[in-house]
Amino acid sequence: MKKAQSKKTRKAMLFSRGLIIIIGGFITAYGLEAVLIPNNVSDGGVTGLSIVGSQWTGLPLGILIAILNIPFIYLGYKQIGKSFAIFSILGIASLAISTSLMHHIPTIIEIEGDTLLVTVVGGIIIGFGMGLALRNGGALDGIDMLAVLLSRKLPFGTSDLILFLNLFVFIVVSTVFGLRGALMSGIAYYIASKVIHIIEEGLSSTKAVYIITEHADEMMKEIGDRLGRACTLQHVEGGYSKKEFKQIKCVITRLEESKMKETIQDIDATSFVTVYDVSEVRGGNFK
Structure with a gap:
C-alpha cells in the first residue's frame, strides 16, 4: 500500500x-x-x-x-x-x-x-x-x-x-x-x-558557515539561542601547527548572515570563519 x-x-x-x-x-x-x-x-x-x-x-x-x-x-x-x-x-x-x-x-x-x-x-x-x-x-x-x-x-x-x-x-x-x-x-x-x-x-539562498574556534561549545549554544539553528561539530588539525581545533558547521539563510556574524564577533572575534553559498538544502528545520 x-x-x-x-x-x-x-x-x-x-x-x-x-x-x-x-x-x-x-x-x-x-x-x-x-x-x-x-x-x-x-x-x-x-x-x-x-x-x-x-x-x-x-x-x-x-x-x-x-x-x-x-x-x-x-x-x-x-x-x-x-x-x-x-x-x-x-x-x-x-x-x-x-x-x-x-x-x-x-x-x-x-x-x-x-x-x-x-x-x-x-x-x-x-x-x-x-x-x-x-x-x-x-x-x-x-x-x-x-x-x-x-x-x-x-x-x-x-x-x-x-x-x-x-x-x-x-x-x-x-x-x-x-x-x-x-x-x-x-x-x-x-x-x-x-x-x-x-x-x-532562489532569492532566499542558503549559506554554509564554517567556524574554527576555541570556544566551540559556547558558540554553538549562542547560535542555537539567537538563530534557532543546529550545528555540526568536527575535530580538525592544523596542517602546519598540528594543533587540534574544533570546527563548527552551520547552514543558515541569507537573511540570517548578519546575525550570525554578530554572534561570532560577540563570542570569539579571533575565530577563523569561512562562508560558502549552498545551492540546495533538504531536511532538518529547512522547508
Missing part, C-alpha cells in the same frame, strides 16, 4: 515538473516573439542560431529550434541521463511549438532607436522561462551541454567555453541584426543568465 502511494506521489511530481517545464518554454517563446525578435535583438545559444537561420532561410523558428537541438538532446542523454533528456525534449518542443503559435503576436515593447529597455525586459522574460525549466530538470537550449563536454577534452573551464561559444553565436547574429543588434543580444543574454541563476537558487 505504501509502495503504491509512493509510486503515485512520484508520478504526480514528475507530471508537475513536466508541466512547469512546458510553461517555461511558453514564457521563453513569448519573450522572444513579443519582445526581442521584433526589435532585432536575438538570444544566445542554439536559440540565437535558430533565429539567425530563420531570418536567412525563411523557415519557421520553431522548426529550426527543434532540429538544431537534436544533437544536444542526445548529448544530454549520454552525459546526464534519460530523465534529463526527456524533460529537455518536453521543454524544447514547448519552445518550438510556442514560437510558431506566437509568430504574429503583437509586440509589447517597440522602441525606435534606444533598445536598452527591450533587452532588459526580454532578458528577464526569457531568463524566467529558462530558469523554470532548469530548476525542474530540463533545458531549453543545448549549447551548455556542448560546453560541459568540451571542458572534459580541453584545458578550459565550462564557463569560459560557454562564453566563447556564445561569442561565436553573437558574431553570427551580427550578420543579420548588425553589430548593434549583436551587442544588445549579448546584453539580453547576460540579463537572462542572471535571472536563470535567481530562479534556480
Whole structure:
C-alpha cells in the first residue's frame, strides 16, 4: 500500500515538473516573439542560431529550434541521463511549438532607436522561462551541454567555453541584426543568465558557515539561542601547527548572515570563519 502511494506521489511530481517545464518554454517563446525578435535583438545559444537561420532561410523558428537541438538532446542523454533528456525534449518542443503559435503576436515593447529597455525586459522574460525549466530538470537550449563536454577534452573551464561559444553565436547574429543588434543580444543574454541563476537558487539562498574556534561549545549554544539553528561539530588539525581545533558547521539563510556574524564577533572575534553559498538544502528545520 505504501509502495503504491509512493509510486503515485512520484508520478504526480514528475507530471508537475513536466508541466512547469512546458510553461517555461511558453514564457521563453513569448519573450522572444513579443519582445526581442521584433526589435532585432536575438538570444544566445542554439536559440540565437535558430533565429539567425530563420531570418536567412525563411523557415519557421520553431522548426529550426527543434532540429538544431537534436544533437544536444542526445548529448544530454549520454552525459546526464534519460530523465534529463526527456524533460529537455518536453521543454524544447514547448519552445518550438510556442514560437510558431506566437509568430504574429503583437509586440509589447517597440522602441525606435534606444533598445536598452527591450533587452532588459526580454532578458528577464526569457531568463524566467529558462530558469523554470532548469530548476525542474530540463533545458531549453543545448549549447551548455556542448560546453560541459568540451571542458572534459580541453584545458578550459565550462564557463569560459560557454562564453566563447556564445561569442561565436553573437558574431553570427551580427550578420543579420548588425553589430548593434549583436551587442544588445549579448546584453539580453547576460540579463537572462542572471535571472536563470535567481530562479534556480532562489532569492532566499542558503549559506554554509564554517567556524574554527576555541570556544566551540559556547558558540554553538549562542547560535542555537539567537538563530534557532543546529550545528555540526568536527575535530580538525592544523596542517602546519598540528594543533587540534574544533570546527563548527552551520547552514543558515541569507537573511540570517548578519546575525550570525554578530554572534561570532560577540563570542570569539579571533575565530577563523569561512562562508560558502549552498545551492540546495533538504531536511532538518529547512522547508
